[in-house]
Amino acid sequence: MTEKKRPLLDELKKGKWPSFVTEMEKSAATKPAVNTLLNLVERSFEEKRVHWKHGGIVGVRGYGGGVIGRYCDLPEEYPEVAEFHTIRVNQPSGWFYDSKAIRSLCDVWEKHGSGLTNMHGATGDAILLGTTTPHLQDCFNDLSDAGFDLGGSGSNLRTPSACCGPARCEYACFDTLDLCHHVTNKYQNELHRPMWPYKFKIKISGCPNDCTSSIARADLSIIGTWRDRIRVNQKAVAEYVDGGLPIKSAVLDYCPTKCISFDKEKKEINIDNENCTRCMHCISVMPKALRVGKEKGATLLLGGKATIVQSAFLGWVIKPFIKLDKEDGYQELHDLLEKIWEWWDENAKVRERIGELIYRKGMGEFLKATDLEPVPQMVHHPRANPYFFWYPEDFAAEKEAKEAKKEVAGSEVSE
Amino acid sequence: MTEKKRPLLDELKKGKWPSFVTEMEKSAATKPAVNTLLNLVERSFEEKRVHWKHGGIVGVRGYGGGVIGRYCDLPEEYPEVAEFHTIRVNQPSGWFYDSKAIRSLCDVWEKHGSGLTNMHGATGDAILLGTTTPHLQDCFNDLSDAGFDLGGSGSNLRTPSACCGPARCEYACFDTLDLCHHVTNKYQNELHRPMWPYKFKIKISGCPNDCTSSIARADLSIIGTWRDRIRVNQKAVAEYVDGGLPIKSAVLDYCPTKCISFDKEKKEINIDNENCTRCMHCISVMPKALRVGKEKGATLLLGGKATIVQSAFLGWVIKPFIKLDKEDGYQELHDLLEKIWEWWDENAKVRERIGELIYRKGMGEFLKATDLEPVPQMVHHPRANPYFFWYPEDFAAEKEAKEAKKEVAGSEVSE
Amino acid sequence: MANPYYAKTDIGPPNFWNMLPQVIKDNYGNWLYHEKVKPGVLKHVGETGDELYTVRVGSPRLLSIETLRWFADIADKYCDGHLRFTSRHNVEFLLADGTKVDALVDELEAAGWPVGGTGRSLKNLIHTQGWIHCHSAATDASGTVKAVMDDLYDYFKKDDLPAKLKISMACCLNMCGAVHCSDIAFVGVHRKIPKVDDYGVANGCEIPNVVASCPTGAIRPNPKAKSVTINEEKCMYCGNCYSVCPSLSIMDPENDGIAIFVGGKVSNTRKGPEFSKLVIPFIPNEPPRWDSLVVAIRNLVEIWVKNAKQGERYGEWIERIGWEKFFEVANLPFTDKHIDDFTFSVPTFRSTTQFKFTDKK
Amino acid sequence: MANPYYAKTDIGPPNFWNMLPQVIKDNYGNWLYHEKVKPGVLKHVGETGDELYTVRVGSPRLLSIETLRWFADIADKYCDGHLRFTSRHNVEFLLADGTKVDALVDELEAAGWPVGGTGRSLKNLIHTQGWIHCHSAATDASGTVKAVMDDLYDYFKKDDLPAKLKISMACCLNMCGAVHCSDIAFVGVHRKIPKVDDYGVANGCEIPNVVASCPTGAIRPNPKAKSVTINEEKCMYCGNCYSVCPSLSIMDPENDGIAIFVGGKVSNTRKGPEFSKLVIPFIPNEPPRWDSLVVAIRNLVEIWVKNAKQGERYGEWIERIGWEKFFEVANLPFTDKHIDDFTFSVPTFRSTTQFKFTDKK
Ligand code: SRM
Ligand code: SRM
Ligand code: SRM
Ligand code: SRM
Ligand code: SF4
Ligand code: SF4
Ligand code: SF4
């Protein structure tokens, strides 16, 4: 019966890539709302337009976010999806699950919702796709009982996410999963109760490959790095070469700083680590031969966001190196984060992301407010215009320096 | 006597570089005003401040520009320089003079001014430095009789300038001197009678070396280029190599597109001209072996200016290639220039340079107004944001295309 | 009240540690290197010599609980119950025992779940809600993605592209997929200014917020109607005002569609992160299979496969040949729309005579 | 009226053609190549085999007519009366007869006119009016230039630098020297906001123009006083309002001084044109010989001479080693002032983890 009525969606059951229509039909078998949803989407396909309205505010007790309200604009015709809210469930760090956790999520969602999910949302949450207002609290209760909590939505901290890091990757420069778990737990209040000018996203990648795309997608990017030297196993290098790796064209030529040289005789490479910018390329091409350094930590970048309003920003370096100490609960990071939030909260306009605020106010002000030291690593290059500010403290420092000099000069004379 | 009174300036008579103080003293010998000027400048050196006031409007009959009024802020103490205006004399193309022309300028300036000059001003004029209002018209009369005219100042076309080009340089891709002379003469009215939103500067360089720094300093840069191939004399290449030129490190490695290869056996180079961006580097290093192509013309860039107000802009490509035909009086260039001026004049705010106007209005509007075709050579890369405009004509074109398709489709059916 | 019970709040997510298989716990932070076993299968080797196999499965992201439960079953069968999802929404099965890999792959493939997407392959297509759930969508997400992935399926299954290929989509300019740094990105776009429903604005929206929301200052208060007016010349259809105020509807089935951007990336590898750049300003919505979109993307992929050097991602290839050559090779028109006219436009203008001639331009 | 006669207007400049020596007329547009004979002397060879010698002489640009006449005499003596000036204000003597070159050079040098400035040398220092003629100057031009050129004199006379070295100066932010694309640029800067003379503003300035002139919107009308007020937090002392209105005096002898920028260039050679970037935000005015300025510039020159590869201009060298390394090598402090906060700031922020560590930063 349903088949007949949805010729357009049926087209999307064809083809080799797993079909979302097929997934929906699986749910539709037990969930009438999903059948209705399919019909509604079919109509969207016919009319080339969406049939959802702006969401109203719905939620669960004690929280200001975690649920996205959604209403159909044709409630009479499609009553089963007149309300079709989503619930954002905070994923475990690195999206690691076991079958038990998966099943418990499924059970809750079978009971309270459409049975459709997004594994995962673009921010990282496990998205439970479609339920009604009366179910929200119960669903949350059951989730909580099963050990799950909600993620962020609205003007708050959004659900942090992290790459698999030390669990599955030899490049990880710190414990991405632990940090993600720690930050998420420490800032539960910021996550659940919107009270900021706008959203704030944190993404955590264990090395410069940035497998969570944090520089593009997070207000704060935490990206692993090291400050000593790449560890080289010369025997393994020779094996790659013997195995046919064209080392010049595949490695040396792509090194952005051209800081690797190769000794053809010895089949050894030599890395000028002082000039290496830790781009990962050589390591990624020869993972058996090269390893990230030993003195590890992370680079912090701030300001990344998508295109609305000022156009997209990529996060920029605000701290070239920070040690991420599990032992002291990542205190340095937390202190900084709280200073950043405080300044942002005090100064931002409604719906102004941190990057936009810094653009408006200037990095100088931001650095002062957060006690960060200006370093050249923060910029591609220094300013090209001569439009810089002088503050009373600059003149005071100047005067002091001058007087110090005078004193020295004076004492010389009196000798 | 004077010596005693100017200990600071006296310091600047020392050292090996020719001294402007010495030059001023030469004039001071016959010109009391220059002696006074020296005293005034000595005072500036003592006080670390300028002693000139904002200029009033002074000039010569029939012109709105060409003279910069200048008044001393201590007229009682320094009466001889109470007024000290400069006259901008339009230099000959390429700053070529003969001794007769030099002497005639000197004679006029001996009669009417301080005897001090700037050869030349930063825009390119011969600057006669310092005279009084009553002398202005007479000075101009004598200049005119000697075959000289004034340059630009104020909100008008500024004095165009050109590199030595075909007169002294093998790289010149068109006749810079003739074009400069031609443009200057054609637009005498625009040069002499301010009537625009702001200044407009033209600089002309015969090749991409851009020896007039036009991209940084001119609203319109005209820079020679070619669109065929670099001419190679392989024998001369071999001679350079035999002479010890490290061709790889000195030439190949610096080629920005890496489009040169070198045959060690034959001592020949091979240039992939399709990928050459005509940067001049290889030619400059081996001028005896390489020559610019034969199909010559110029690239036009627009929008260059110094830092005030919006920050400095470098001129950008608005026409990748234009043939500059002496025969038809550079008609294509003039047509374009006039369209540019018209649009600018109609749309700009007071003191808004053409580059700033384009920034404010968008290149799209500018291109339409001037009938220039958008081409990728105009940008380093296409836009990264999705904020582009659609115009009624876009939809009209789309509709037309669709209908054309339908017709074809229709006719197919009717067959 | 129907519901007297309120659950504990702020418990945070489940602890990941409890989700990890033993081999990971044993080698946590001590992995030595990894190898590609075959497309879709990775082997990580620990300092202890322990091995961990990962089998990556392509996912449409929109999954029913039926499927999730089946994945759980598979995980139980082959992986002691362990699985994860990737940052691009693929499913990964994690096993210590390499001998089970082939059987696992076979069972997944037999059920229609493609194993692949590792190494120099096409990755899963990051995307957003579209017509299935969001009020803001200018195009559908799941439908376009399915059509494109069906067409490019083979590239997901093989590991022989010049480099990784990351395609992403977002259904409106909010860009929830954060697609702006992808090798190829397609984005739902509007082309007409919002329709102002004065009554709705007056009664449902905060005028100052609405005015402030517009990136180009196109919105002015209209005090008479207690509403706003939109300046047609300044509006570039971003829809941000609609995000703030539902009564400024920007949807327009006739004129909504898709724009394509290319050449972005995020990794700091070789070249730092880069935005994707506009190449095709508009492709109409053509449900159910968006044929024009599919063809356009295939062409974009194929010219790269054909012309890039080994190791060059999309943008690195273009950087080497130059954008003017790219437009020539891609045989795409270059229009006023391609030239930036927003805040940071000037630095994108070519301020040098260095360029390549194309078609005698 | 004292002056009854009005000259012909709009006659334009003298025709350059009449100024050219015969050898140039004969080879106009047909030069084949050139050679460096020795520092300051170039030989151009025409397709005909004709030779043209150029002898380049350093000039302070501010020349008395006494000197100009002497140049004319020299030109008559050696060059059939032909000479020219360069785009960097040097004097060039043009002769067809190579045998006269040495005598010409000797006579010039004996009179204190340095021959040099060709090839890989320090070029003449482009500069502006300073205290000698402009109301706007935050520092002197001729004095600073003389002090710097005296100190770097030897680099003008030799041809063995890594590449050309172009130093330029401007005495205020109007940057009449267009110094913003120089290897090394120094610029007169203010550091205090303009003093508003309300009476003068009210009577002499157009308020809307004044308000519009401010790049940062720091100026607000002050209707009470028919004048304006300046927001101390927004003003960055550019002086543009003063250009528009003399009653907003920005001069301040105590606090005016010089900022230094490096790494710019204009030619399209190798790397396209580049702006110079701020390295030293402030050096006080120290007439008569600006010792701190001279030392600072010498240091900047010397680290380049010592560290650059053959063929690398200042900015090309920095690009290779990275700005962080530059600040380390130059031993200069990096401050908030170095970080852009004007319109195009964001693209200058380092959006990648690629950087070099310095001093354990
Ligand atoms: C569900 C999700 C898309 C998905 O299919 O995965 C999503 C869905 C919505 N996003 Fe988003 N965003 C989602 C990740 C993102 C991302 C990507 C990311 O976080 O990595 C971005 C770009 C990165 C960024 O934050 O800049 C993103 C940028 C936006 C924006 C633009 C914000 C900006 O400052 O640029 C809006 C507009 C707004 O906030 O009003 C927005 C607004 C929305 C709203 C709430 C629509 C609205 O205007 O109210 C969408 C609700 C859709 C629905 O009905 O469920 N969404 N949104 C993602 C969240 C799932 C999760 O929690 O895991
Ligand atoms: C004489 C000269 C400097 C020199 O010593 O060589 C000069 C001198 C003045 N310039 Fe200039 N400019 C001179 C070339 C330039 C250049 C360089 C160029 O043309 O290549 C520039 C930068 C390029 C550009 O145009 O952007 C330049 C950018 C300015 C500006 C900033 C304009 C802007 O849009 O950025 C101003 C301010 C203004 O126009 O109000 C200015 C204003 C002035 C004024 C008129 C001062 C004023 O505010 O009224 C100066 C008069 C000084 C005097 O007392 O003689 N001058 N001015 C140059 C003209 C000589 C000539 O005609 O040959
Ligand atoms: C599983 C995952 C992390 C996670 O926690 O989920 C992951 C895992 C690995 N990444 Fe990644 N990356 C993952 C998303 C990303 C992303 C984010 C994205 O795609 O949205 C990026 C940045 C994207 C970009 O630059 O646009 C990313 C950029 C890299 C790079 C740099 C590639 C480059 O040349 O630019 C490497 C190094 C390499 O592959 O040579 C890398 C390398 C790796 C390695 C080889 C690391 C390792 O030793 O385990 C992992 C296997 C890669 C493979 O697919 O062959 N990973 N990796 C993500 C898999 C996504 C997927 O399902 O396709
Ligand atoms: C005479 C002059 C043109 C004029 O009509 O006045 C001129 C003449 C020549 N230039 Fe130039 N350039 C002249 C100003 C410039 C300028 C403008 C400036 O300095 O303000 C530039 C752009 C500056 C910049 O990039 O910042 C300029 C960038 C070049 C270049 C590119 C250099 C580079 O590596 O970036 C070359 C090629 C080369 O030298 O290798 C060049 C080459 C030449 C050649 C070799 C061309 C030739 O075959 O005759 C000429 C002799 C150069 C020499 O000094 O050895 N010329 N040249 C100018 C002399 C100024 C002076 O007195 O010092
Ligand atoms: S970001 Fe680095 S550490 Fe994390 S998964 Fe990717 S490659 Fe591994
Ligand atoms: S990590 Fe990158 S920069 Fe460092 S040596 Fe390897 S390829 Fe070069
Ligand atoms: S711009 Fe070119 S043609 Fe003109 S002088 Fe310089 S090198 Fe010669």
Ligand code: SF4
């Ligand atoms: S002109 Fe420049 S781009 Fe062309 S071949 Fe020579 S060095 Fe290369």
Ligand code: SF4
């Ligand atoms: S991209 Fe736009 S339409 Fe798509 S989910 Fe995000 S807000 Fe909704």
Ligand code: SF4
């Ligand atoms: S759609 Fe965007 S540009 Fe248009 S009025 Fe709304 S906010 Fe402004």
Ligand code: SF4
């Ligand atoms: S730079 Fe400033 S002070 Fe110097 S001449 Fe130009 S306007 Fe006058």
Ligand code: SF4
């Ligand atoms: S000096 Fe510049 S920034 Fe300050 S008020 Fe005047 S115009 Fe504005």
